[in-house]
Amino acid sequence: MDLPFAITLDVGSSHANRTGSWRVERPIYVDRLPPCNDACPSGENVQRWLYQAEPGEYEAAWHQIVEDNPFPAVMGRICYHPCETACNRTQLDEAVGINAVERFLGDLGIERGWPLPPAGKDTGRRVLVVGAGPAGLSATYHLRRQGHEVRLVDSASQLGGMMRYGIPSYRLPRAVLDAEIARVVALGVDVAFDHTVEDIQLEREAGAFDAAFLAVGAQLAHRVDIPAGDSSRVLDAVSLLHRVAVDDPPLLGRRVVVYGGGDTAVDAARTVRRLGATDAVIVYRRNRDRMPAQRDELEEALAEGVTMRWLSTVDRFENGHLMLEKMRLDASGFPEPTGEFEEFGADSLVLALGQDTDLSLLDRAPNVAVEDGVVTVLPTMMTGERGVFAGGDAVPSPRTATVAIGHGKRAAQGMGAFMSGKVLVDPTRHGLAPFDRLNTWYYSDAPRTKRHELERARRQSTFDEVVEGLTEENALFEARRCLSCGNCFECDNCFGVCPDNAVIKLGPEQRYEINYDFCKGCGLCAEECPCGAIDMVPERI
């Protein structure tokens, strides 16, 4: 059209007006560290694999997990999931059931036979890994991926360490454990069973290993001196769980007292119920609030009929009679004796008072410092002896399988750097993504999917797995509860809410770009970003 002058205008002409010049603040896309990732001792990128699981891309999600942790099915069962404790969603309704989704993915991986990433190109370096528990296996896996040769030795006749000998099968079915360990071994590992390393230095030199990793665990029960008559049956929880694991359960009688307040005490009590005890009583010197055992595990134990004697210590055990002393907490929460006693009938007493590490293999390694019964290590997990690394329960840290797996990965990185003469550089960590950066309006209200638990009657007497996995539908639901804290998940809000069309949508997985020619810096995109992945920064004027 030959348009009338000035009053009639052609479309698109406003693009000549670059409103970006109005801006005093500019939006920039950022990635922030989600609290789950931050809290994961294994260093998993939880937010990322949940994102991948959300559209049903389970294999991709599984691969994301095994980037860091080769045991999703195991950890999906026994991890105490600090990720969920840290999860921002707790401030909205309940934490995302990360652990359950991990288990779902782990089980799917086993079912479908997804292989771990292959071993790396041979580097010619050799590493000795002592101990085939979570730390040792994790280190082995990560070392093999780097292409280093690994000799994995363990004093037991099967791999798995405390995952096999300390964790009851109702929490971790052996088939699952075996499957995930087999995958690691399949990467090509020189495995030696029933092999106890007496002297690390000798063993290292004999095998000409470039490095060694000590992951010997804490398998010695911590003993306390409790006066007990000859006929009184006293044993420690580590032995109890080990014997059950190797199908040689001890006879304990009808009334069994477990003494201690940690996870092992709860495992022991629940195991005892399954072994036929009618009364399984946990005696603990403090109260419930101060009990270190995981709340979920305790709940399940109580539901299974385990009973508690709070604020009590075992004074002596004689002829089927257990003498308990009542305690009270002082102002600082520390238990102090009251002098009041109480008699309690019991057939056996199981002591679950902690575990110690057997470090005799270090006797001829004077450079390795030991403090409080554990090995001192640098951030790279290297001990005072060059080339000797340590991790898992043998070093100072919370004694969980997840932590151990993280140690294994970390040590593998440390050893890799050591062997190639490099310095291990920590990747820069993004700033944390706290709850107050989220715009929670956008998240659908969705309480957590509970994993079903076995019928109580059934599980009291069997070692069948107690907690069922999620159905696919529930796993998806749970994954989709993720708030994706601090990481763009392509909800299109920024693209939609910009009054100036100054956000460019780049397509799936490509996220967005700001068109600074037109962005006026109003900040709507940042304010309405559900996950806090946009910062407003002062414009350079």
Place this chain on the structure above:
Amino acid sequence: MTAPPVRFYQVGSFAVGNRLLPDDDQTVQSDPNRTNSLDSGHRACQGCGEALGARYALDAAMRASEARLVAVNATGCLEVFSTPYPETSWRIPWLHSLFGNAPAVATGVAAALKVKGRSDVRVVAQAGDGGTVDIGFGCLSGMFERNDDVLFICYDNEAYMNTGVQRSGATPPAARTATTEAIGEEPGNVFGQGKNLPRLAMAHEITYVATATVADLHDLEEKVERAMRLHGARYLHVLVPCPLGWGSASCDTIRVARLAKETGLFPVFEAVHGKVTGVSAIRHRTPVEEYLSIQTRYAHLFGERPRTDIISRIQSIADRNIAEYQLLADDAITVEPEKAET
């Protein structure tokens, strides 16, 4: 394993997009090829609710009409910031005539299309609250009464913003404007005045009347689509916060609109032939203070000597709306379906 029918997803139907939804269920705004009926380069203030609302509504209308759309615009911010010679931000056929005549001009457009047999082309007219409830009301009422085939959209920012924030018939009580200053015993706009245009539209028993806000895109788009499926006179009243006139932060435009709905001060509903057929339930009921306190047009209600008396009068307006429109989820007439949720 086939993909199970889980439709729940993080942001459900609250965010603009949702990568897990099938294409048909995606919002118009999430489409990288959306029309951008109102395009970049316009001169609206930072965080302008009207610019946003206009693009939301017209892009939805464009999709609904398969890009066969003509828009008529009243004088006002939207017109001024979009078409200063020599630049226009509109990507659709657009006509501006006067402040008070947009409904009648739209009637003319519709009549011309009808007489020319162009039944494929649809007509939208748009105006601010002044152009709708005040100066344009005569023409609007006539358009309603004749049941002309026009969708009229009011972008309500509750005052004459283009001329410098003067009171309109849509200015709420106690709000400060340049002609209702925050001085005297009853600072700001007086109570007991003002026009409820959606109700007036309903009194004409026109085909479709709905309210919406820029805070709920899905609801807004659904209403535009519903309106576009119908013929005859239709009215959509969209609350569009004005950072300049309301004294809210430019980044808070959507939040303010959301709070207007969540407090009950702005009932979001729809009506067919004069009867309310659905309301958008309040999701998190919020006291009016939260809405008022982030807008400097209400600053005189807070500060050293808070006017709790006035705040409670405003709260009672919200409460009355909640009761009248049954805005709480439990007694909502029909809760808007959250499309993306099971």
Place this chain on the structure above:
Amino acid sequence: MLRQIEGSRAVAETVALCRPEVVCAYPISPQTHIIEAIGAMVKSGALTPCEFINVESEFAAMSVSIGASATGARSYTATASQGLLFMIEAVYNAAGLGLPIVMTLANRAIGAPINIWNDHSDAMAVRDSGWIQLFAETNQEAADLHVQAFRLAEELSLPVMVCMDGFILTHAVERVELPDQAEVDAFLPSYEPRQVLDPDDPVSIGAMVGPEAFEEVRYLAHLRQLDALERIPTLAAAFDEAFGRQSGGLLHPYRTEGAETIVVALGSVLGTIKDAVDARRDAGERVGVVGITAFRPFPREAVRGALSGTHRVVVVEKAFSIGYGGVLSTDVAMATHDSDCTLRTVVGGLGGRPITRDSLEEVLAAAARDELDPLTFLDLEIEIVQRERGRMTSTRRSGPSAENILRDLGTVASRIG
């Protein structure tokens, strides 16, 4: 076909022959018979396709026409007096947007005091709006001007107002030759808009224009009106050729040859003026008439030519600019500024007061004696005025003048003498 027909009806039927596609109607006397007739034709199916819209005000009537015209439909409406003033914002807008709307203005006085009868105050109130304003002398010309108006408007993308005196023409039953459809179709091509709202070719119509281009936009509008000065006589000639009648054009001179005195006027009063001129010519006076058809654009050169050589110009006006004087006179004065003729203004016919031949002859006689005041109010009852002035001087609350004057006249309501 020659018919004995009311002016409004003749206009309505002629407009219908022009195939308007959207017609808006808001009733106001004396326009009502026009839109009633068109409404009936649309309703009966005689005029189709056409949307006839009963709007809620004149403002809406012009606004609907704007929307329809911008969408490419031939648009028509009619109004008068207060109605024109009520739509005035849209009247300016239609011109500013360059939309070729055709509107009949059934000229009528403007209140207060409210008065439904004829004068030209309404047309004069919008002379600067950018519309082309054509004044009809007779019902035949009123009808014919509409056919030309649509073609002129659409050729130039400008709105055209056909002014016809309320009641005097609109309600007068006279003989009018109405064209047939084929003739009109041959003369008036279908509307090809210069700009149109079209999804296939989107544009923004009605931009805000600031100081950087506003004057140019206005000047372009002026140039288009000047273009109209060229087109109007051409169209009138084409019309004459097609229909065998002289209608329209810029102006109609009558017996101006050798005239010492020429009367200039608009509209139907020209008939009476011609009678008076005939009488004076018969009495040997050299008088003539120039009837102006195109008031906007004002044909300054044509008027100058028509008045050249005359000694006296008497402009008879049915409107005036209060506090100043004649409106048309001002334009005529501009056209004759370089001649040495004297120019006299006679204001008359306000609010429907008849302009009689006798009064006009008296005026011409006085003019011939060079005794005519520069500004004369025809048949003004000066005693009534003086009585009211006296009342106003003596009593602060002397009451409304109109009612006082009616009381003086002994009438309870206005009447036509």
